[in-house]
Ligand code: PEP
């Protein structure tokens with residue numbers, strides 16, 4: 291089976307009826323980018339920049355950040371890389387930033403990610419400069435984590451635009467294009483998509499955080515791990531609405547997080563109209579194999595019906611369907 295997946299990795303992820311699914315990987319270290327060509331992935335759909343901060347003994351300055359981003363972009367070659375600005379704070383304590391280690395009762399819902407970046411703008415500014423200067427002549431793709439309301443995206447973007455203007459004025463070699471995206475992982479943002487979509491180049495759904503907030507269930511508590519299912523109608527309906535709205539606005543959506551890395555879940559995601567995934571590298575083979583054996587029109591049709599009148603056990607229904615159809 292491993293050998294079979296290895297062979298499939300280099301083939302395109304296309305369904306039997308010709309729907310192309312883009313399969314990218316999640317990464318966080320320079321080493322991850324180095325293995326990109328072997329993984330068979332179409333690019334890095336989520337580069338978690340906080341890894342560098344979490345593994346460092348001292349705060350990585352602009353130059354150290356820039357060296358990493360350059361290395362990642364070089365290793366990726368022609369394949370796209372989406373850099374996510376730091377998701378630190380909350381329970382991701384940094385030994386050298388003692389004042390951001392708080393004893394929050396609910397760190398996942400606390401002062402983290404973009405919330406912290408917008409309050410500590412020096413950190414965000416140094417990251418913006420590092421990213422801009424790491425991509426001369428290349429497309430730079432940046433996205434912001436944990437956005438709850440559109441103004442947070444606007445503020446983060448304005449901060450970046452300031453650094454772009456500065457770099458231009460200073461006659462730095464600039465990226466050929468800069469794209470900005472928002473991560474949808476806080477449910478409130480889904481209510482404001484009409485305001486957000488016209489302002490973004492792409493949307494990225496973080497299913498790990500999104501499901502923990504939708505179900506109010508700590509993603510790190512093993513006692514809850516089996517309780518709520520990614521294939522539950524609540525999640526699938528929620529995601530379908532987001533995908534439909536984004537498609538109507540012509541904004542590409544990528545599904546990140548663990549959900550899309552599981553073949554059955556990925557099948558359901560294709561069934562509600564998702565066509566871009568970013569998953570863990572080990573899942574590329576299995577997910578591509580699933581996509582290549584799938585009839586997209588048939589699963590879409592099936593999901594349309596199942597979401598109107600959900601079965602008691604969606605997982606079982608979809609497992610049975612998958613067995614009969616591939
Ligand atoms: C997510 O929340 O699904 C996500 C992709 O980000 P992270 O897992 O880094 O929080």
Ligand code: MG
Nearest residue numbers: 475496498499
């Ligand atoms: Mg997240």
